[in-house]
Amino acid sequence: MEQPSGLSLAFNDYDRALTSFARALQKDLSLYDEETQDLLKNGQIQKFEYCCELAWKLGKRYLETELAILQVSPIGVYRELFLNNILSETSFQALRDTILDRNLLSHVYKETLFATIHEKLPAHLNTLQQYQQEITQKGDD
Template sequence: METKKEELVFHLSRLKKALSTLDEVLEHSFSEIVRDATIQRFEYCFELAWKVLKKALKIEGIEVVLPRQAIRSAFEAGYLQNVDIWFEMLEDRNMTSHTYDPDIANRVYESAKRLPEEVRKIIAAIENNEGGNTLNEEKN
Protein backbone atom coordinates (compact mmCIF):
# COMPACT_ATOMS: atom_id res chain seq x y z
CA MET A 1 0.00 0.00 0.00
CA GLU A 2 1.27 3.48 -0.86
CA THR A 3 2.22 5.81 1.92
CA LYS A 4 0.53 9.19 2.13
CA LYS A 5 3.72 10.80 0.85
CA GLU A 6 3.92 8.48 -2.18
CA GLU A 7 0.26 9.11 -2.90
CA LEU A 8 0.84 12.87 -2.76
CA VAL A 9 3.82 12.60 -5.12
CA PHE A 10 1.67 10.57 -7.54
CA HIS A 11 -1.12 13.16 -7.46
CA LEU A 12 1.36 16.01 -7.89
CA SER A 13 2.57 14.25 -11.03
CA ARG A 14 -0.99 14.00 -12.34
CA LEU A 15 -1.56 17.68 -11.57
CA LYS A 16 1.60 18.65 -13.47
CA LYS A 17 0.45 16.66 -16.51
CA ALA A 18 -3.00 18.25 -16.40
CA LEU A 19 -1.42 21.68 -16.01
CA SER A 20 0.63 21.11 -19.15
CA THR A 21 -2.60 20.54 -21.10
CA LEU A 22 -3.98 23.85 -19.83
CA ASP A 23 -0.71 25.59 -20.72
CA GLU A 24 -0.92 24.05 -24.19
CA VAL A 25 -4.40 25.36 -24.95
CA LEU A 26 -3.57 28.80 -23.55
CA GLU A 27 -0.80 29.13 -26.16
CA HIS A 28 -3.46 29.40 -28.86
CA SER A 29 -5.06 32.63 -29.97
CA PHE A 30 -8.50 33.26 -28.55
CA SER A 31 -11.47 31.72 -30.31
CA GLU A 32 -14.69 30.26 -28.96
CA ILE A 33 -13.28 26.76 -29.43
CA VAL A 34 -10.07 27.65 -27.58
CA ARG A 35 -12.13 29.31 -24.84
CA ASP A 36 -14.31 26.23 -24.43
CA ALA A 37 -11.32 23.88 -24.40
CA THR A 38 -9.61 26.13 -21.86
CA ILE A 39 -12.66 26.04 -19.61
CA GLN A 40 -12.73 22.24 -19.69
CA ARG A 41 -9.05 22.02 -18.84
CA PHE A 42 -9.47 24.67 -16.15
CA GLU A 43 -12.15 22.51 -14.54
CA TYR A 44 -10.05 19.38 -14.23
CA CYS A 45 -6.88 21.28 -13.26
CA PHE A 46 -8.74 23.11 -10.52
CA GLU A 47 -10.24 19.84 -9.26
CA LEU A 48 -6.86 18.15 -9.16
CA ALA A 49 -5.28 21.18 -7.47
CA TRP A 50 -7.68 21.36 -4.56
CA LYS A 51 -7.53 17.59 -4.11
CA VAL A 52 -3.71 17.73 -3.99
CA LEU A 53 -4.05 20.41 -1.33
CA LYS A 54 -6.46 18.14 0.53
CA LYS A 55 -3.89 15.32 0.48
CA ALA A 56 -1.04 17.60 1.56
CA LEU A 57 -3.16 18.92 4.41
CA LYS A 58 -4.05 15.41 5.50
CA ILE A 59 -0.37 14.60 5.86
CA GLU A 60 -0.14 17.71 8.05
CA GLY A 61 -2.96 16.31 10.19
CA ILE A 62 -5.60 18.68 8.82
CA GLU A 63 -8.79 17.04 7.56
CA VAL A 64 -10.88 18.86 4.94
CA VAL A 65 -13.76 17.69 2.81
CA LEU A 66 -14.81 20.60 0.62
CA PRO A 67 -12.80 22.78 -1.77
CA ARG A 68 -13.52 25.94 0.25
CA GLN A 69 -12.18 24.26 3.40
CA ALA A 70 -9.10 23.05 1.52
CA ILE A 71 -8.40 26.52 0.17
CA ARG A 72 -8.78 28.21 3.55
CA SER A 73 -6.71 25.58 5.37
CA ALA A 74 -4.03 25.55 2.65
CA PHE A 75 -3.70 29.31 2.98
CA GLU A 76 -3.39 29.03 6.77
CA ALA A 77 -0.82 26.24 6.36
CA GLY A 78 1.27 28.32 3.96
CA TYR A 79 0.58 26.48 0.70
CA LEU A 80 -1.31 29.39 -0.89
CA GLN A 81 -0.14 32.98 -1.09
CA ASN A 82 -3.40 34.61 -2.20
CA VAL A 83 -6.56 33.02 -0.85
CA ASP A 84 -8.80 35.54 -2.64
CA ILE A 85 -7.64 34.42 -6.09
CA TRP A 86 -8.41 30.82 -5.15
CA PHE A 87 -11.88 31.69 -3.87
CA GLU A 88 -12.55 33.61 -7.11
CA MET A 89 -11.39 30.63 -9.16
CA LEU A 90 -13.58 28.34 -7.06
CA GLU A 91 -16.57 30.54 -7.82
CA ASP A 92 -15.68 30.47 -11.51
CA ARG A 93 -15.24 26.69 -11.40
CA ASN A 94 -18.73 26.46 -9.93
CA MET A 95 -20.05 28.50 -12.84
CA THR A 96 -18.66 26.28 -15.58
CA SER A 97 -21.98 24.54 -16.07
CA HIS A 98 -23.35 27.93 -17.17
CA THR A 99 -20.76 28.65 -19.83
CA TYR A 100 -23.40 28.57 -22.54
CA ASP A 101 -23.73 32.24 -21.55
CA PRO A 102 -20.90 34.04 -23.40
CA ASP A 103 -20.32 36.51 -20.55
CA ILE A 104 -19.87 33.71 -18.03
CA ALA A 105 -17.73 31.73 -20.45
CA ASN A 106 -15.45 34.72 -20.97
CA ARG A 107 -15.19 35.29 -17.21
CA VAL A 108 -14.22 31.66 -16.61
CA TYR A 109 -11.74 31.81 -19.49
CA GLU A 110 -10.04 34.80 -17.84
CA SER A 111 -9.94 32.94 -14.55
CA ALA A 112 -8.45 29.91 -16.28
CA LYS A 113 -5.56 32.04 -17.52
CA ARG A 114 -4.61 32.77 -13.88
CA LEU A 115 -4.69 29.14 -12.75
CA PRO A 116 -1.34 27.89 -14.13
CA GLU A 117 0.74 30.38 -12.14
CA GLU A 118 -1.23 29.71 -8.97
CA VAL A 119 -0.95 25.93 -9.38
CA ARG A 120 2.79 26.19 -9.92
CA LYS A 121 3.01 28.08 -6.63
CA ILE A 122 1.25 25.31 -4.70
CA ILE A 123 3.33 22.62 -6.38
CA ALA A 124 6.49 24.50 -5.37
CA ALA A 125 5.18 25.06 -1.84
CA ILE A 126 4.43 21.38 -1.40
CA GLU A 127 7.67 20.22 -2.99
CA ASN A 128 9.73 22.78 -1.06
CA ASN A 129 7.96 21.96 2.16
CA GLU A 130 6.71 25.50 2.74
CA GLY A 131 3.45 24.33 4.28
CA GLY A 132 5.00 22.28 7.02
CA ASN A 133 6.50 18.81 6.90
CA THR A 134 4.52 17.43 3.96
CA LEU A 135 7.22 15.69 1.95
CA ASN A 136 9.78 15.32 4.71
CA GLU A 137 7.82 13.55 7.40
CA GLU A 138 4.58 11.66 7.34
CA LYS A 139 2.04 11.94 10.14
CA ASN A 140 -0.26 9.05 10.91
Protein backbone atom coordinates in the same frame (compact mmCIF):
# COMPACT_ATOMS: atom_id res chain seq x y z
CA MET B 1 10.24 -1.82 -6.87
CA GLU B 2 8.64 0.72 -4.54
CA GLN B 3 5.25 2.06 -5.61
CA PRO B 4 4.76 5.85 -5.60
CA SER B 5 2.63 7.16 -2.74
CA GLY B 6 -0.81 8.60 -3.26
CA LEU B 7 0.58 12.05 -2.57
CA SER B 8 3.35 11.55 -5.12
CA LEU B 9 0.81 10.42 -7.71
CA ALA B 10 -1.35 13.45 -6.96
CA PHE B 11 1.64 15.76 -7.49
CA ASN B 12 2.44 14.04 -10.80
CA ASP B 13 -1.17 14.18 -12.06
CA TYR B 14 -1.41 17.85 -11.14
CA ASP B 15 1.88 18.66 -12.87
CA ARG B 16 0.77 16.94 -16.10
CA ALA B 17 -2.61 18.70 -16.03
CA LEU B 18 -0.99 22.12 -15.49
CA THR B 19 1.40 21.53 -18.37
CA SER B 20 -1.51 20.61 -20.62
CA PHE B 21 -3.50 23.67 -19.50
CA ALA B 22 -0.52 25.95 -20.18
CA ARG B 23 -0.06 24.46 -23.67
CA ALA B 24 -3.75 24.96 -24.44
CA LEU B 25 -3.53 28.65 -23.51
CA GLN B 26 -0.57 29.14 -25.87
CA LYS B 27 -2.82 28.63 -28.89
CA ASP B 28 -3.33 31.78 -30.97
CA LEU B 29 -7.08 31.67 -31.37
CA SER B 30 -7.08 34.43 -34.01
CA LEU B 31 -5.67 31.90 -36.50
CA TYR B 32 -8.91 29.93 -36.46
CA ASP B 33 -12.45 30.42 -37.72
CA GLU B 34 -15.19 31.26 -35.22
CA GLU B 35 -16.43 27.69 -34.81
CA THR B 36 -12.93 26.34 -34.17
CA GLN B 37 -12.24 29.21 -31.76
CA ASP B 38 -15.34 28.23 -29.81
CA LEU B 39 -14.19 24.59 -29.62
CA LEU B 40 -10.69 25.61 -28.51
CA LYS B 41 -12.08 27.95 -25.86
CA ASN B 42 -14.27 25.17 -24.53
CA GLY B 43 -11.23 22.91 -24.37
CA GLN B 44 -9.26 25.57 -22.50
CA ILE B 45 -12.11 25.99 -20.02
CA GLN B 46 -12.32 22.23 -19.54
CA LYS B 47 -8.58 22.06 -18.79
CA PHE B 48 -9.04 24.90 -16.27
CA GLU B 49 -11.88 23.03 -14.56
CA TYR B 50 -9.82 19.82 -14.49
CA CYS B 51 -6.82 21.64 -12.97
CA CYS B 52 -9.06 23.21 -10.32
CA GLU B 53 -10.34 19.78 -9.36
CA LEU B 54 -6.87 18.24 -9.18
CA ALA B 55 -5.48 21.25 -7.28
CA TRP B 56 -7.86 21.07 -4.36
CA LYS B 57 -7.69 17.27 -4.24
CA LEU B 58 -3.89 17.51 -4.12
CA GLY B 59 -4.26 19.87 -1.17
CA LYS B 60 -6.74 17.52 0.46
CA ARG B 61 -4.33 14.60 0.07
CA TYR B 62 -1.47 16.74 1.39
CA LEU B 63 -3.45 17.74 4.49
CA GLU B 64 -4.44 14.14 5.19
CA THR B 65 -1.00 12.66 4.57
CA GLU B 66 1.27 15.30 6.07
CA LEU B 67 -0.87 16.94 8.76
CA ALA B 68 -3.64 14.42 9.53
CA ILE B 69 -6.28 17.05 8.76
CA LEU B 70 -9.52 16.03 7.08
CA GLN B 71 -11.24 18.60 4.90
CA VAL B 72 -13.91 17.93 2.30
CA SER B 73 -14.45 21.18 0.40
CA PRO B 74 -12.11 23.02 -1.96
CA ILE B 75 -12.21 26.34 -0.12
CA GLY B 76 -11.90 24.51 3.20
CA VAL B 77 -8.76 22.75 1.92
CA TYR B 78 -7.22 26.03 0.81
CA ARG B 79 -8.15 27.67 4.12
CA GLU B 80 -6.43 24.86 6.06
CA LEU B 81 -3.34 25.12 3.85
CA PHE B 82 -3.24 28.86 4.56
CA LEU B 83 -3.79 28.41 8.30
CA ASN B 84 -0.94 25.88 8.36
CA ASN B 85 1.45 28.28 6.57
CA ILE B 86 1.61 26.27 3.38
CA LEU B 87 -0.10 28.97 1.32
CA SER B 88 0.29 32.71 1.46
CA GLU B 89 -2.82 34.79 2.01
CA THR B 90 -2.57 36.05 -1.56
CA SER B 91 -2.49 32.49 -2.89
CA PHE B 92 -5.40 31.47 -0.68
CA GLN B 93 -7.54 34.33 -2.01
CA ALA B 94 -6.54 33.68 -5.64
CA LEU B 95 -7.27 29.94 -5.29
CA ARG B 96 -10.64 30.75 -3.75
CA ASP B 97 -11.35 32.86 -6.84
CA THR B 98 -10.46 29.96 -9.15
CA ILE B 99 -12.96 27.76 -7.32
CA LEU B 100 -15.66 30.43 -7.47
CA ASP B 101 -15.14 30.83 -11.23
CA ARG B 102 -15.11 27.06 -11.73
CA ASN B 103 -18.37 26.80 -9.79
CA LEU B 104 -19.95 29.53 -11.90
CA LEU B 105 -19.06 27.60 -15.05
CA SER B 106 -20.36 24.33 -13.63
CA HIS B 107 -23.73 25.55 -12.44
CA VAL B 108 -24.83 28.18 -14.95
CA TYR B 109 -24.00 28.65 -18.61
CA LYS B 110 -24.20 32.21 -19.80
CA GLU B 111 -22.17 33.25 -22.80
CA THR B 112 -21.06 36.54 -21.24
CA LEU B 113 -19.97 34.78 -18.05
CA PHE B 114 -18.10 32.18 -20.09
CA ALA B 115 -16.29 34.95 -22.00
CA THR B 116 -15.41 36.81 -18.81
CA ILE B 117 -13.95 33.72 -17.16
CA HIS B 118 -12.16 32.71 -20.36
CA GLU B 119 -10.35 36.06 -20.31
CA LYS B 120 -9.21 35.29 -16.75
CA LEU B 121 -7.67 31.92 -17.66
CA PRO B 122 -4.07 33.20 -17.92
CA ALA B 123 -4.35 34.69 -14.42
CA HIS B 124 -5.89 31.47 -13.12
CA LEU B 125 -3.05 29.49 -14.69
CA ASN B 126 -0.56 31.70 -12.87
CA THR B 127 -2.44 31.12 -9.60
CA LEU B 128 -2.45 27.36 -10.10
CA GLN B 129 1.26 27.36 -10.98
CA GLN B 130 2.07 29.44 -7.89
CA TYR B 131 0.07 26.97 -5.82
CA GLN B 132 2.14 24.14 -7.27
CA GLN B 133 5.34 25.91 -6.25
CA GLU B 134 4.14 26.61 -2.72
CA ILE B 135 2.80 23.14 -1.97
CA THR B 136 5.78 21.44 -3.64
CA GLN B 137 8.19 23.52 -1.59
CA LYS B 138 6.41 22.52 1.62
CA GLY B 139 6.30 18.90 0.48
CA ASP B 140 10.08 18.95 0.04
CA ASP B 141 10.74 20.45 3.50
